[in-house]
Amino acid sequence: MDDVTRIPVPGERPYDVLVGRGLITALPELVSGAVRAAVLYAPPLKERATAVADALSAAGIRPLPIEVPDAEAGKSIDVATRCWDELGAAGFTRTDVVLGVGGGAVTDLAGFVAASWLRGVRWVPVSTSLLGMVDAAVGGKTGVNTAAGKNLVGAFHPPAGVLCDLDVLDTLPADDLIAGLAEIVKCGFIADPVILDLIEGDPAAAADPRSAVLRELVERAIRVKAHVVGADLRESGLREILNYGHTLAHAIEKREQYSWKHGHAVAVGTIFAGELSRLSGRLSPAVAARHKSVLSLVGLPTSYPRAAWPDLLAAMRVDKKTRADTLRFVVLDDLAQPGILAGPSEETLIEAYEAVAE
Template identity: 75%
Template sequence: MDETTRIPVGGDRPYEVLVGRDLLGTLPGLVDGAARAAVLYAPPLKPHADAVGETLAAAGVRPLLVDVPDAEAGKSMDVAAHCWDQLGAAGFTRTDVVVGVGGGAVTDLAGFVAACWLRGVRWVPVSTSLLGMVDAAVGGKTGVNTAAGKNLVGAFHPPAGVLCDLATLDSLPPTDLVAGLAEVVKCGFIADPAILDVVERDPAAAADPATPALRELVERAIKVKSQVVSADLRESGLREILNYGHTLAHAIEKVEGYAWRHGHAVSVGLVYAAALGALAGRLDTGTAARHRAVLTALGLPVSYRADAWPDLLATMRVDKKARGATLRFVVLDGLATPSILDGPPDELLLSAYQEVAS
């Protein structure tokens, strides 16, 4: 039997992230006391949702399966309102639970639905994508997208527990799995350089769900995030480092109408943040160049359209880290030494973008 790794997340409402294979049997323990469970899922994941529903039903919890649009299309107020209507019609109470089955978008939505229903009910992400496992499912950040930008509406609402079943990665399209590795690489640069060593040693093994290398990467990335969010749930300070590369990444996603994969945008954003740090005199050129090399070895994009800069800059000005009219970027002062760059001049921002412009 596959061994399950339990990674604790601290704070006011501590919980565990379970990493392993065939973990559905642990779900009933996380929803104990619930009469009903709303299982949110996108249509391509109906078999997974059915399995979750059967597991809950066998434990005496009545499942309510709610299908939502796939990917970022599901992260809207209209979809959230539809889910709340379903909960109301089914008579969901404070002791009931919401389960999100899918990648980062579904778990973001499920957590937001749970955070708002009766001002907060339990929820459990059952993550089926690499991106969801190492990023969206851990940390209690929930939210939806609006016309103004990505994730600007949301709530901090820690889950009751997180299930990262590595078996679901076996059927994940390779492009989606590799995209999720961008968040893993980010964790390597901001906190755990051993992640970079694993990728550089064998990029193919790093992208293969059957290898010990990928499991090690998943567990290391989750540990980085769990340590950060345990100390700073509400992003009042330390947690900002998890946004390394994300200021430009979120702008790219918005300009693309959320058609780009999040991990692809993060990959470009990481190279941009490294260039910005180097040009600002904060980061050595060798570590900056390592960003491009590691991401390229995995087959991730490291450039974006040159003509998009005006739109990207305008979008970045409403980034969550901005303070008034001042743009703020997470940069590195060295490997695994993140810090904040406040108010860089537009000329510097453009110079850094020219290093990723295609």
């Protein structure tokens, strides 16, 4: 390992997020004491999963490779059930460990499988996407999708540690890398405006996997999330701010049957949230307009069909932040000053949607 940054995630079960290159050699440290390690991965990551399995074998830990469907198709109860069956057949005990090698979908699934097997065994996300590194892998929020919506079934189950090996970004498709920047931009608006300055100062470097700028963006976004989830693991208060832009984003994903990249949906949802903040009299027009400009700089989508609004509104009504029949949104009062807006009028929502409507 060379030049590793350890970012602590505080709380009742603290752990570290390791950021650097060549981190696969750190795995034995995170899974010490395990006899067996399930390695969940999707087909495109078979080579990476094999390298992980080899590192485990070299440390005397028996790997159990489990291939799961790619992307959101893998986040289902049926897939989780098959994983539980494989753990049972292999004789998994409380001292064994589950690893998720992949992007956010695989790590969400791996964490849920670990949280529910024997009521909780250790797990480690080995994130292979930018989106996963700065969002899904950190915080212990695990889950699967259902017909009712995304991530509505799950558990809070902190990992034993998180590996963010920047080597994998070198071969990540450019579109996937850019999609991951949406969650980083979100962190800039809710907590760390330096993120926005860095992107505006050099958009090309922000999308360059070998650049010092992207590494700084990754570490800053992880620190934002680490602070929030360390203070509020179970989303009883502060953690809700991480859902900035996500109410509309999850509705878009549901309407698209999860064929849209999560980061693309978050980009559109973030612009909507900024406009909703402005129309509610809480955010200046300049900061609201900055949402679209920053996201556009890195090539993220900024619009969605106008005709989709009725479907999106229906989907938002079952968002996890909704209380009774009252829609609730994370909004901004200024940069790094998030808050909650409850019960905006439908007219206000429609007007805010005009900012992204094609």
